[in-house]
Amino acid sequence: MDTTLQQTDSLLEAIAPAPGEPGREVLDPATGGLVGVAPVHGLAELEAAIAAARAAQPAWAAAGHEARSAALNAAAEAVEANAEELARILSREQGKPLNGPNARFEVGACAAWLRAAAATVLEPETVLEDGTTKAVLHYRPIGVVGAIGPWNWPMMITVWQVAPALRMGNAVVVKPSNYTPLSVLALLRVINQALPEGLVTAVAGDREVGAAITAHPGIGKVMFTGSTATGKAIIRSSAETVKRLTLELGGNDAGIVLPDADPEAIAEGLFWGAFINTGQTCAALKRLYVHEDIYEDVCRALAQYAAAVPMGVGLQEQNLLGPLQNRAQYEIVARLVEAAKASGAEVLLGGNPDEDQPGYFYPTTLVAHIDNANPLVAQEQFGPALPIVKYSTVEEAVEMANGLEVGLGASVWSADRDKAREVASRLEAGTVWINAHGVVHPMVPFGGAKHSGYGLEFGVEGLKHL
């Protein structure tokens, strides 16, 4: 443990509050040990950050695409140069293991998305040229963008918000989640090595700071990723200043397994689609619908795969699943699984947390023979507990999948791609994957349908919203 602390001390020291300034101890969700001390910023720091952003933005916009791309590539290099230290801070603060699709993967994604933003070009578009009239659509920066993020993928989502905003010539004020300020402050400390002063500032405050961003006349747009409830509050509070909004909100993604799928072949993909980041992923598979012909075989194959995936403290190299990030989320998962058990559903794996163990570990849990109306199916669990619902006809499965207000992602699993595409076309979700779930790419637009939000991120489409 000591060597790890030494390895992560330099960035953590750099972002710690100055003597006499307010600070808050951040504890490791896996061990309860101290990770570091985060500054506690308030409205005064927010005003200073917005003023600095407004001062820095015109020169940044005037610098042109090439200069901005070069700076974003330099930022990616800085992330890569500090990758291991960043991954260790992320692992200790968020809980996610270093390996698997977790901390090192997330830091790698930060560099990849910075480079993708640098490489993406959005040219003026001639939309009319008929001999007498020529009309050209230009994309201009908004000014100062507010970026408000969650605690599940804190570094990657910060880059998703910051990189395209910078690429288009904006300045950014970032409000990290209270649960994961160190990860975001450390990341921005590294990225800022490559950027002009004042252009990107993190204000590590609570929801009061977030709410102030959404109402502030000095901010032209808010990029928000978080829960649907907070998203609705932001829509309301941004109305007075008519802010542009990109809202990436909660989901409860359905996956439909068609009767021709091979249970053994899809088990690994289903597992990681659902349990990536220990289930704490917006576009994770959160409700699985399996045809009755192969229901028992899919349950068996999934349980066999899931039982072998190690969960534990993130800094231990062998682990691939970690704790829940915070007690509130742990309690949501525990409550939903208890409700499922009480209803008579069958727990195939897990469901029996060890209350004496330190940390917010909830075991990998699969629940079968569960009713579609059960809260574990109908509510977003955001943790390692997957309900598996049996269906008889595809119509019934589609109806159940579309039966909720949210629609972030969905997936269809089948040996026949054409058949899968036909079912996919009937699903109400921002993205529908075939034989995969939750895979994102910096050039493929991403965004929610229904109450999962509006606006798109990534690629050229993402730049158009900034």
Ligand code: NAD
């Ligand atoms: P949350 O809504 O509780 O908090 C998100 C951020 O909003 C935090 O920084 C918080 O401090 C801030 N905030 C809270 N109240 C605010 C207010 N009134 N005004 C402005 N800011 C405010 O969400 P969370 O619990 O951190 O994240 C989990 C949720 O996020 C899940 O529902 C998940 O599905 C969703 N999510 C969605 C995506 C996506 O891309 N659609 C990605 C990740 C997470």
